[in-house]
Amino acid sequence: MKINYIYIDGYKNLNKIELFFDNNSTVNALIGNNGSGKSNVIEALTRVFTSVYNDSVVDFVYEIHYTIADNEVVI
Numbered sequence: 001m002k003i004n005y006i007y008i009d010g011y012k013n014l015n016k017i018e019l020f021f022d023n024n025s026t027v028n029a030l031i032g033n034n035g036s037g038k039s040n041v042i043e044a045l046t047r048v049f050t051s052v053y054n055d056s057v058v059d060f061v062y063e064i065h066y067t068i069a070d071n072e073v074v075i
Contacts, residue, residue, distance in 0.1 A: 005007035
């Protein structure tokens with residue numbers, strides 16, 4: 001699986017955050033100052049994919065585009 005795009009709004013200090021990932025790279029990194037929300041992005045992703053797996057709902061707005069087995073999925 002390769003994440004292409006993330007939008008998160010309303011999770012901890014993440015408000016209207018958009019992240020675009022380089023499709024030509026095999027590795028992407030989140031870089032920022034302490035307290036800028038890097039860990040919160042990972043936590044939000046964990047909550048989103050856990051909710052998809054458990055068929056439950058999260059309490060923030062998100063949109064994620066990812067590619068798996070050459071198919072693009074949008075949740």
